[in-house]
Amino acid sequence: MTSPFRTPEGGRIDRATTVEFTFDGETLTGHPGDTLASALLASGRHRVATSVRLGRPRGVAAAWAEDPGGLVQIEEPFPEPMLLATTVELHDGLAAHGLPGQGRLADVPDSARYDAVHHHVDVLVVGAGPAGLAAALTAARAGARVALVDEQSEAGGSLLSGTERLDDAPALQWVAAAVAELAGHPDVLHLQRTTAFGSYDDGFVLALERRTDHLGAAAPKHVSRQRVWRIRARSIVVATGAHERPVVFADNDRPGTMLAGAARTFLHRYGVLPGREAVVFTTNDSAYDAALDLSRAGVRVQAVVDARPEGSPRRGECEHAGLRVLSGAVVTGTRGTERVTHALVAPFADGQVGASTAIGCDLLLVSGGWNPAVHLFSQARGRLRYDEVLGAFLPGEELDGLAVAGSAAGVFDLAGCLADGQRVARAALSALAVPPAADDRLPAAPAPVVPAAPVVLWRVPDTSGAEGTTSFVDLQRDATVADIVRAVGAGLRSLEHVKRYTTIGTAHDQGKTSGVLTSGIVAELLGVPVQDTGTTTFRPPYTPVAFAALAGRDRGRLFDPERVTALHEWHVAAGAVFEDVGQWKRPRYYPQPGEDMAAAVLRECAAARTGVGILDGSTLGKIDVQGPDAAVLLDRLYTNLMSSLKVGSVRYGVMCGVDGMVIDDGTVLRLAEDRFLVLTTTGGAATVLDWMEEWVQTEWPDLRVHCTSVTEQWVTFPVVGPRSRDVVGSLFPDVDVSTEAFPFMTWRDTALEGVPVRLARISFSGELAYEVYVNPWYAVAVWERLLEAGRPHGITPYGTETMHVLRAEKGYPIIGQDTDGTVTPHDLGMAWAVSKKKPDFIGKRSFTRPANADPLRKQLVGLLPVDRQTVLPEGSQIVEFRADGELPPPPVPMLGHVTSSYRSAELARPFALALVKGGRERIGDTVHVPVGGTLVPVEVTGAVLVDPEGARRDG
């Protein structure tokens, strides 16, 4: 018999089915409906884990996420570090072991799927206990869109742990009816196994649904393992219940020590006796239920130890059942090794502890009161209020759109929770102007027994001689009362400091049981009200969430959208090697058999310089700027004048930030008096559109202008080289492609078999060139027609690398490569692109700063390695010429750096562009570039190395 502690009947487990699992290598059995913790307890195993610092045995001490003891590592079906045995649902084949403090990550990738869903509701109810169910029913009956989420495997909350009755029947019958009723409302989303873990501004709640783990091997492969629900609710009802709080005493970490309410849960929900002989230690009436229920189930309750001198009105009930009740007494410590064998019980009055007596037991139940689970309220910046009577922090204010109901708000009786759930839901509905349903009946609960006032007791004075070093406040961090005493003694007054000194509250459970205890103990030590000590900040997530669950589908290829042009398949078929440019995949070069990149690029460059080449330039950003003030806007954004541009013409322009540094460049086509097509760099497209929108929306809302991205509405094919006129002319015979009729920096509209085509005389290579613009639907057809027309001339597709070489030979900078946010148009030798006529434009003011006039500013120049061989690594630094060829010791003054560097087919040698201090003054000088331990001499030249007169652009 592997489950000697299983009750003969009862509980929410499926006794007809047995599942096998292993723990610490031992094969055990349990039932569907068990958690790993309940199955272990049923087998008689309390010790689960080993503590992180002190190596002490630790066991299951609670029944759900507040458990500080039962940390396990999952091994099968897939390794997962550090889960609580109390929250792992049992399934066949589960293998786990107890943790010695640190979890272990799998060394193989997680093949499970994760996803996320957005959901919008009127009312979100968190928690399907009595208050939450009442709230959800009220909202659903009124016709509101409702989401009800609950972290357990089934609805009921605290009702699953007890024997309460509603409408004169077991309360769980009402729960089942409520769930069925909610299922009948089409606008209700009800999710179990779903933990609301984060509460953010404006009614935004994150919840994690655990969808398949409990199914074990039967989990369908097509269903995501976990799902993040991103719920936006007009109103939120937090009905998350309360966590029972322990009392701290010496050796309170021994396995077999458990919260009293948890023992009831194990008994009623899982059909498990957590022990045979119990001592119950309490400061309040709630633990009497545990004592009586366990006694009825056959546990010998040796004593109910009540810290209150006057005890409880329920004393008689206990004594009637044959239980001994010791009022005005406390548990001062425990005995045992792997498990508690004795509780040490002593009289307690006026804070003084008397001599203790050992009472034999294998189960020590503790209740120090209840802490409302205010996490979501507090995450939403709700202020907490300390309640002196309950010894707990309660919501201390009303928040817009978020209300707390039931035990989470400090209501601890069943009838009160039901009524509170309904009240809060009605208030939410009222705020949404939704009238409640006429029939909104709550079940009849027995009249509550008014409990005697609890006593607030954080810790029992340590009479063991250990001076608090075994009185554990945070079991997961092995942090004790002695640690808190030391922290306060060291001069710490803030709870945040004490937390950091002791590490209390920083472990897996984030202080669910230890947080308020620490507030209380610190307040006691400092002699200040607990309200002043407060709590540390509640931060999301409420319970730990796997990284992969939050990553969702955004992994692998979907990590970031891959943007491809309409020609992508063609490029792939042509054997292109791709480069990531922003989100785009761009062909970098098209190697032919036997070619490396260098050979391919030399071939492609030569074709464009001597014959004709063609590029897929579709990724260039394109922004359609329209409106009566379009020209005004562009005049303000560009350093040069755009308003004087004639319709039908094209102008190159430079854009600067407010600091006068170049942020983007490109050409602008004037399509009409009130309409421009702005071309940006590929990587800058979104930034430039954002930039335009920011100015238009925040600074110049008076401008009548609209900016629209049309990057994906046009493909762009530059046809480049001396033969480009022949190619374009033959394909578009109705266009006079002569320079006289179609001059440089103009554009023309035409058509190809009825398909509109725009041609523009723009050149990024210095060669005669025509850019062909067409709707992407016709991209492949037009591209292939251009190739066909170019075949007699040896038309050669080229990639970004050749594009870069061609433009670099002409000294055309790539913004972001040859600039780095510290470069002005003047530094680039583009003073001509800075208008002297315009009254103002972005960046103008900065050009007058002293540093802009510094003759030692870095300027764009060309570099020619003297050995005619070395291709300087891009990014290399430049230093002064050294006659001895040796660098001085650091720091070595730097003149600038190599921004672009290539082999040139045209020049038959490598060359580079560089930003060099006072570069234009240095033309003709030799400087040095450290490359792999040697100094490479290079000659400084002008930036334009090919066709400086510009003779080629008209063919």
Place this chain on the structure above:
Amino acid sequence: MSPRTPGADLPEHPDALWRNPEPKRSYDVVIVGGGGHGLATAHYLAKNHGITDVAVLEKGWLAGGNMARNTTIIRSNYLWDESSAIYEHALKLWEGLEEDLGYPILFSQRGVLNLAHTLQDVRDSVRRVEANKLNGVDAEWLEPDEVRKVCPIVNTSTEIRYPVLGATYQPRAGIAKHDYVAWGFARRADQAGIDLVQDCEVTGFTTDGDRVTGVQTTRGTIGAGTVALCAAGHTSVLTDMLGIRVPIQSHPLQALVSELLEPVHPTVVMSNAVHVYVSQAHKGELVMGAGVDSYNGYGQRGAFHVIERQMAAAVELFPVFARAHLLRTWAGIVDTSPDASPIVGRTAYDNLYLNCGWGTGGFKATPGIGWALAHTIAHGEPHPTVAPFGLDRFVTGALVDEHGAAAVAH
């Protein structure tokens, strides 16, 4: 009893950290802001200059702002001469700090990898490595196979969305334990007789001509011979009271931590393109920085989609992290200047000094800026390492643009 889990235990803090004195009526030097920078400045004022009639005023609890919220990365591999000088000055101090403070600050020089994912990343990385070498800062360029040797769990497959094309590596970089660092400085300052005054918010200044004569606080007016503002993003709130405009913007920057895990991650990895910066702290938790929220504010919390995006990047680059668990998220406030470099030095008031705008660099600079600011206060002139970072550079245009070098785009 079982043996202790290696690394899961931290050195204990001392039994005495600081007094909690009532503020005096006046001090020679009043430092506003009891974070890492304020405390370090106090320490070096006493240690290097013998100035101990000093108060550090903190509106909350000591080192409870960004000092308590950063991801503790320490490196000096910045691009520009000015930046690498101050951060390298700091790094050299870090290397002797444990001894100086007599405090176990857990400074671990486990190296930092800055990954490159695009050709432009590679260019920028080579540029920075070459600049670092010439400036005497340890730096290497690593190819992907070398990256894998330094950190085997980084996904160096060429099949991922943005493959790792290489990385810069600074072996002397690393991490330290932030609270321990702050408390080490605080304890030393306290031992030197400097008053650390908490729950003391500055609400105004008293001035006389071009001098600040004192600060008004929630604990009364305190006279001051010299005032240094070390209040990070709140510096502009303080200077507003004096009519000085400081061009900093404050944004939430989130970070997060996992549960304790067996050692898997031996170094520090940073990536801008696949936005991650992550280390595994001494106890075993993964400590990770997320992106910056785009809106301005002082709320120490951010939006959740930033965390989700962060997790996607983390799992993309480190597939083994898939089932690690997010335990806690939080936010600090990055105070960013227009050129992503700090603002340190003199102001229009003769005896008022600024120190703010450190963005994502504040923690790693702590000893360096403390040293330099103490020098600046003691001599009335900027220490050479902070001279380039004066407020006047936004007028002259002599910017130190480190947008490319910041861990987080801002």
